[in-house]
Amino acid sequence: MSFRILTEQTGIFESAVSIGVLKMESGFALIDSGVEDSAVKKALQSIGDGWGAFKAILNTHAHADHIGGNAWSIRNRGVKTYGPEGEAHYIEHPDLEPHFLFGCAPIPELMNKFYCAKASDVHHRLRPGSFELEDRKLNLIDLKGHSPGMLGVITEEGLFHVADAIMPESLVTKHKLMFVHNLGEHLETLERVAGLAASGYLLSHGGYLEKVDTLIDLNRSVLLEVNDLIFTLAAEGAEDTTIHAGLSQRLGMVENPGQYYLNHTAVRAHLKYLKDLGKLDLIWDQGRLLWVPVSA
Structure with missing residues (x-):
């Protein structure tokens, strides 16, 4: 786990669930907050004081391993949170995720940090399109498929945080069955990502990569291989x-x-x-x- 500075304004804390870092006029924002309190604490410790105060979290989607540090950050650092409009209710009511998976009141095995984060407010709801976060001019990209309303983030430098739209080779070849909410939409998202120019890519489960063309092809081919099976x-x-x-x-x-x-x-x-x-x-x-x- 380490903080990697990509440009003067953008970095990534690389870990099992990597966290993007956006430097702003008043401090910095995180893209997602990891699976639990300790994840965001480790990210903050690694970032240090050089990027100013921790001011905001921009959540790409509502899965527990991406919002697990939200509640601690709001309570202890007073940050503002931003999340996809279509998934904000799941962030504010995270017990809906295990209900969604089980189909009714869930079993205890689904009521842990991997499937049910702590509840947290969403102060600002986001839609795809241009978005200004203080002095940062971002482009929010519709990446639905892995989840109903997942958003990606393209920065002014052309760095593309693709959230869980692309999985790394290690996970794809090991597990093959990748989680998707809507396979048709997810395949369209892979095409969308492939068609957008970027100077580099931040993968939630794969860290920073300069190119993803071959990896997108691998994701697509394994998804279709499993579909045929x-x-x-x-x-x-x-x-x-x-x-x-x-x-x-x-x-x-x-x-x-x-x-x-x-x-x-x-x-x-x-x-x-x-x-x-x-x-x-x-x-x-x-x-x-x-x-x-x-x-x-």
């Missing part, structure tokens, strides 16, 4: 839990309860995409809801 597992008609089990066996996945429900959401995102393409449909069969191939 899920289609194959539905060839004879199967419930989503059976498809998940088959995928887990094929990929050698070992899942605890929290990971299972996170991954199951991703599996269903793939199934929804296949239904949107007209390749799979749902039928009711003797008390079971089956995913079946659509006849040509």
Whole structure:
């Protein structure tokens, strides 16, 4: 874990969940706040006093590992928070994430820092487009797909914080099943990122990279590889839990309860995409809801 200065005005605290740093007229802002209080504390310690006072947090999306330091920062440093308009409610009511994953009142295994951050206010709601943060002129980019309203940030220098739109090679090749909320939208986001010029890229789970063309291709190809595998597992008609089990066996996945429900959401995102393409449909069969191939 270390603070890396990229330009006179922009840096990144590289860690398991990297945090962007924007120098402003009055001090500095963080892009996301990590998974818990200690994450933001370590970032602040690494940044030191050279960039002034800690003034704000700009959240890219509402997942717990990106907002975990918000509450501490508001309470102890008096910072102002900014978040995507479409996900602000999840930041203010983070227990909705485990409800979303489980489908009802969640099990205890989903009520921890990885799935349920501490509640925090969103002082300013953000939309895609031009945005001024004091003297910083930023461009907020629609990156929905991984989550319903994720935003990326392009700075004046052309540095592009892509949040979780792109995963690093180490995670893609190790896990293959990447979390997505809407696969169709996520694939469109990968195309959007590839088409935008940038001088460098800040990945939440991969640190700083100068180029991402090859990595975008890898992300896309593995997403589609998993999608093809899920289609194959539905060839004879199967419930989503059976498809998940088959995928887990094929990929050698070992899942605890929290990971299972996170991954199951991703599996269903793939199934929804296949239904949107007209390749799979749902039928009711003797008390079971089956995913079946659509006849040509």
